[in-house]
Amino acid sequence: MRPDNVLRSLARGRVGVIGVPYLWLLLFFLLPFLIVLKISVSEMETVTFKDLVSVKEGVLQLSLRFGNYVFITEDDLYFKTYLSSLKYAAVTTALCLAIGYPFAYFMARARAAVQPALLMLVMLPFWTSFLLRVYAWKGLLSEHGWAYDLITGTHLDSLLAAAGMIPAPGQLMNTPFSLVLGMTYTYLPFMILPLYSTLAKMDLRLLEAAADLGATAWVAFWKVTVPLSKAGIIAGSMLVFIPCVGEFVIPELLGGPQTLMIGRVMWDEFFSNNDWPMASTVAVVMVLLILVPLAIFNKYQAEAQEARR
Amino acid sequence: MPAPNLQGTGPASGEAFLRIEDIVKDFNGHRAVDHVSIDIAKGEIFALLGSSGCGKTTLLRMLAGFETPTAGRIVLAGKDLAGLPPNQRPLNMMFQSYALFPHLTVWENIAFGLKRDGLPRDQIETQVEAMLKLVQLGKYGRRKPHQLSGGQQQRVALARSLAKKPQLLLLDEPLGALDKKLREETQIELVNIIENVGVTCVMVTHDQEEAMSMASRIAVMSEGRFLQVGAPSDIYETPATRFVADFIGNVNLMNGTLTEDQPDHVVITCADCTHRVGHGITGTQGMEVTVALRPEKIRVGCDEPAGGHNRVKGLVKDMSYFGSFTVYHLVLASGQVLKVSESNTERHGNPLASGDTAWASWSPTSQVVLTT
Numbered sequence: 001m002r003p004d005n006v007l008r009s010l011a012r013g014r015v016g017v018i019g020v021p022y023l024w025l026l027l028f029f030l031l032p033f034l035i036v037l038k039i040s041v042s043e044m045e046t047v048t049f050k051d052l053v054s055v056k057e058g059v060l061q062l063s064l065r066f067g068n069y070v071f072i073t074e075d076d077l078y079f080k081t082y083l084s085s086l087k088y089a090a091v092t093t094a095l096c097l098a099i100g101y102p103f104a105y106f107m108a109r110a111r112a113a114v115q116p117a118l119l120m121l122v123m124l125p126f127w128t129s130f131l132l133r134v135y136a137w138k139g140l141l142s143e144h145g146w147a148y149d150l151i152t153g154t155h156l157d158s159l160l161a162a163a164g165m166i167p168a169p170g171q172l173m174n175t176p177f178s179l180v181l182g183m184t185y186t187y188l189p190f191m192i193l194p195l196y197s198t199l200a201k202m203d204l205r206l207l208e209a210a211a212d213l214g215a216t217a218w219v220a221f222w223k224v225t226v227p228l229s230k231a232g233i234i235a236g237s238m239l240v241f242i243p244c245v246g247e248f249v250i251p252e253l254l255g256g257p258q259t260l261m262i263g264r265v266m267w268d269e270f271f272s273n274n275d276w277p278m279a280s281t282v283a284v285v286m287v288l289l290i291l292v293p294l295a296i297f298n299k300y301q302a303e304a305q306e307a308r309r
Numbered sequence: 310m311p312a313p314n315l316q317g318t319g320p321a322s323g324e325a326f327l328r329i330e331d332i333v334k335d336f337n338g339h340r341a342v343d344h345v346s347i348d349i350a351k352g353e354i355f356a357l358l359g360s361s362g363c364g365k366t367t368l369l370r371m372l373a374g375f376e377t378p379t380a381g382r383i384v385l386a387g388k389d390l391a392g393l394p395p396n397q398r399p400l401n402m403m404f405q406s407y408a409l410f411p412h413l414t415v416w417e418n419i420a421f422g423l424k425r426d427g428l429p430r431d432q433i434e435t436q437v438e439a440m441l442k443l444v445q446l447g448k449y450g451r452r453k454p455h456q457l458s459g460g461q462q463q464r465v466a467l468a469r470s471l472a473k474k475p476q477l478l479l480l481d482e483p484l485g486a487l488d489k490k491l492r493e494e495t496q497i498e499l500v501n502i503i504e505n506v507g508v509t510c511v512m513v514t515h516d517q518e519e520a521m522s523m524a525s526r527i528a529v530m531s532e533g534r535f536l537q538v539g540a541p542s543d544i545y546e547t548p549a550t551r552f553v554a555d556f557i558g559n560v561n562l563m564n565g566t567l568t569e570d571q572p573d574h575v576v577i578t579c580a581d582c583t584h585r586v587g588h589g590i591t592g593t594q595g596m597e598v599t600v601a602l603r604p605e606k607i608r609v610g611c612d613e614p615a616g617g618h619n620r621v622k623g624l625v626k627d628m629s630y631f632g633s634f635t636v637y638h639l640v641l642a643s644g645q646v647l648k649v650s651e652s653n654t655e656r657h658g659n660p661l662a663s664g665d666t667a668w669a670s671w672s673p674t675s676q677v678v679l680t681t
Contacts (some may be wrong), residue, residue, distance in 0.1 A: 076585040151589075208375055209408040213422030213473070227412045 033146040033287065040280035049276075052212050068281035075235050078265070078282065082289060085262040089244035092183040096240045097233065099184070104195035104232075105225075108202070119196070130186065134253050137182050141172045141254075148172055166283050167258070174256025182254040183244050190243075191236035193222030198223070219301070231301070238297045262286055325371075325384075326351040326509055327477060332381035333535075334367050341367040342378075343533035349526075354503060354510045356524035358517060360556075364533040365513045369479055372511060373402045386476055396425070400477035406486045407466035409454040415441070415465050416450035422473045442466040443502060460491050467499065471506055480512035484519055496522050504640065517557050522547065529553050550681045554601040561604065561647050567596040574673065575616065580643040585618035587673035599679045604650035606675035609637055612661060616672040625649055625665045637661065639669055 041064045042049040054061050072078045107118045125133060140147035151157050157169040165177035172178055202225065209219035226233075250264030254262060263280065269279035323347035334342040342364040349355045357365035370376040372383060374395035383390045392555050401422070410418050419440050423433045441447050444464035449581070454462055456659040457466045469479060483499060486491045502511050514520050520527050529552075537549045548554035549563060565579035570592060577584040577600055585602050592598070614620045623639030626646065632653070639647040648667055657669060661667055 047393070203408065205404055205408040206410060208373075208408070209402075209404055210421070211375075212373060212402045213469070214403075214425035215421075216396055219425065222411075224410060230412075238455045 017030070022218075024031070026062055035278045036283055039276050042137060042277055044275070044277060054244070059114060065277070068278050070283075073279060078285075079262040081262050082285070084208045084260040085245050086285075088183065088259070088261065089247075091180055092187060092193075092244050093135060093237050093241045095180065095184045096188050097237060100188055100191035100195055101276050102232075103188075104192045104199055107192070107196050108199035115200070121194075122192050125189065127177050131225060131249065132213065137178070137185065138173065141178050141181075165276055174259075175195050176255075176259050179251055179255040179261075182250045183247060187240040187244060187251060190239040194235035194239065195229060195232040198229045199212065202228055205298065234297055234300055241293060245290055246286055313447075325349065326353075326381075326386060327511070328384040329368075329372075329432075330384065330622075332368065332383065333379045334364070334376060335379045340533055340546055341656040344369070345381075345533070345535055347510040347528060347535065347538065349509065349511065352507055353526060354500065354512065356516070357511065357513045357530055358520040358527050359530035360515055363530040365515075365530050365610040366481065368530075368671055369402075369481055369511065369513045369590050370372050373400065373479055374478070382480050395631075399471040399475060399476040400479060400671035401473055402479040402481065403466045403483055404468040407454075407462050407609055409462060409469070411467055413453075414450065415446065415457070416452065418454065418465055419469050419472050421651060422469065426473065427441050437470060437584065440472050442473070442649065446470045452635060455666060458488050460495060463487060463495065467502065471502075477507060478508045478510045480510060482514055482516075484516070486528070491540055492519070499523065519556075529556060531556075547677060548601065548679070551599055551601070554677065554679060559604050559648055559650070561602045563600045563602070563645070565598060565600055567592050567594055567598055570588050571593055575678075577678065580677045581589045581623075581641040581645060582621040583618045583674045584676055586676050590678055592678075600680055602671060602675060604636065604648040605652070606635075607647070607649045607671045608668050609639070609651055609661065609669050611650045611665070611667060615640075615667050619673060620668060620670040621647065622666060625663055625667050626661055630659070637667070 017153060029178060031136065038052060039049060041054060043063070043065050044050075051065065052062060052064065056064070103122075107122075128185075151160075151172060152170055153181050155169075157166060157172065159176050160166045160172075161169045165180070166172060166175040175179050183226035206224050206228070207220050210224050211217075216221060246266075247261060247262050248267055251259055251264050252267075255264070266279050266282050266286075271281060273279075325347040329345060329347045329349075332342055332345045333340070345364075345368060347355075357368060357551040359365045367376060371378050372390075374393060375391070378391075384468060385399065394451055410421065413421065416437055419437045420433050422615065423436055437450070438447075441450055446461060446464055446468070448466075449457065449461065454465065459467065463618055464485070467483075484495055487495060496519060506606060512520075521544075524541060526539060527544050529536045529539055529544060533554060537544055537553045539547075544553065545557055546562075554560045554628075555562065563579040563581075563584075565584065568578045568583075569576035574585055574587045575590050575592060577586060577598060579600065586600075613622075621639075621641055623641045624639045625637055627638040629636045634650050634652045635649065637649045641647055647669060
């Protein structure tokens with residue numbers, strides 16, 4: 001093949017390789033999202049939706065109903081629910097980071113021979129059903145479950161009650177505490193894995209250089225290790241925060257009446273109220289809420305990419 | 310025979326600024342550094358030269374505090390460094406391939422050590438600016454390391470390691486990451502900066518040219534020991550052992566027997582030729598020795614030289630033209646190959662070709678006689 005032919009076929013191959021995931025996203029994300037967006041501005045006609053565009057007496061009519069969006073801003077239940085979803089997601093992310101960072105750190109600094117085994121242990125919970133594991137917490141946290149006995153036995157529950165995580169000592173299930181516990185437990189591996197991969201890649205001579213220049217181990221950690229693992233911290237936080245905001249199963253199983261989560265509201269709108277336009281509106285607003293941190297993340301990634309070149 | 314110049318050699322002048330006393334380092338039963346002692350004077354640039362795995366880097370890391378000696382003492386300016394962690398030692402290291410902090414700018418990299426000392430802001434600024442000026446990177450303070458060329462990164466690393474005005478500067482393969490042309494330029498610049506600052510310096514290198522052109526003294530290391538310590542010219546012109554002669558530069562080694570012992574010269578008979586060695590050599594007749602002869606000290610030509618000693622006939626097997634000089638490989642009668650390096654002082658002045666018979670000759674002061 002002549003060189004320009006090679007280049008052309010390479011370019012074609014690249015288009016193919018990049019094109020497939022884009023086509024996937026187009027078909028299974030953008031298109032459904034547009035449908036949801038359409039439903040959110042449609043009017044219900046008993047069991048069907050009214051067409052957005054119609055021809056009435058020879059006039060082309062476009063009817064968009066923004067009432068649901070207005071309603072969301074007026075009814076402070078939605079506002080409170082979004083806020084509390086973001087709050088629980090943020091608390092979960094912070095807890096995952098606090099637990100996951102030392103975990104990933106010691107894993108990355110362990111002997112090379114044991115690292116694959118430690119990595120395996122982090123991923124081991126994925127081998128059992130997610131639903132089963134969340135259900136198991138129900139048993140552990142309800143009265144006379146051993147987690148319950150442990151927490152009440154050590155009087156940790158009074159501490160939790162003081163922090164407002166449970167309504168009163170002795171009540172662990174269906175509280176903000178059980179919800180955050182379940183989400184932290186479930187999403188912890190998503191925090192650990194990206195952190196581990198950035199920490200394991202780190203050039204340890206940089207720590208020697210820091211020590212040589214007079215830094216104590218603690219200072220070297222904060223001035224060198226933490227900034228260099230920023231990409232892992234952001235990736236892990238996004239992987240925990242984004243699914244937590246829209247989480248439905250864990251709040252349904254472990255949360256209580258106090259723990260407002262947007263996923264449950266959406267479920268109610270779809271299946272209890274059968275109000276699809278309202279449910280779609282709730283979903284669209286949630287996507288927008290998640291897009292903001294995602295955009296920040298992407299911007300940071302692009303900058304990091306730029307910096308690596 | 311000259312007494313081989315071995316361990317425990319004192320500094321070139323003055324009293325020891327850095328004293329390394331009988332240092333031993335074992336790693337899981339493997340001895341990396343084996344009873345090494347050396348005194349280094351203030352202001353010296355001392356090179357540890359050896360191939361990889363000879364223990365030179367381990368010795369440097371013990372100076373920096375990253376490794377703890379199994380036995381022995383390190384004393385810097387009268388103070389025993391034992392028990393001092395790296396961050397409390399009054400020395401700084403320039404790391405191999407620099408270990409610059411990738412998330413910090415050039416300015417912040419240089420300021421890193423100063424900030425750890427808790428210096429006031431204006432003092433840090435003055436010192437960083439002075440360092441940037443010293444390495445001629447005044448305009449590059451705001452760049453990140455990855456935005457600099459290899460040579461510039463090397464200068465940032467030097468500035469960072471000099472910023473705290475260390476008593477001792479450690480250089481780990483300082484030019485190893487640079488290409489050949491840049492390396493030659495940087496060698497001179499680096500020595501100039503170090504001498505300007507006046508810091509005592511211990512460097513580690515596997516590159517003999519780097520060691521010879523930069524250091525005031527060199528220790529040739531092998532298997533954890535110092536084989537020879539001396540000025541670059543001493544090591545090159547009077548190597549103490551076959552290993553050192555062979556390791557530093559190119560050399561022809563010929564085994565022979567001492568056959569004539571006169572007050573002003575000795576004669577050594579080898580397989581292909583006889584050596585008359587005219588400089589203060591004494592020995593006993595019948596002694597087995599090795600004669601080391603550097604390729605550039607041999608002349609080569611078509612005509613038979615006068616005299617019976619210090620000449621040999623051979624067949625030109627290979628010629629390698631390097632521009633400023635040509636290396637000939639002469640096959641001698643015994644089959645040994647004699648390397649001869651002729652400098653090309655004239656254009657087109659090359660009378661020899663492959664397959665020619667040629668005569669090689671050398672002066673009676675050019676050989677080194679080795680017994681070990």
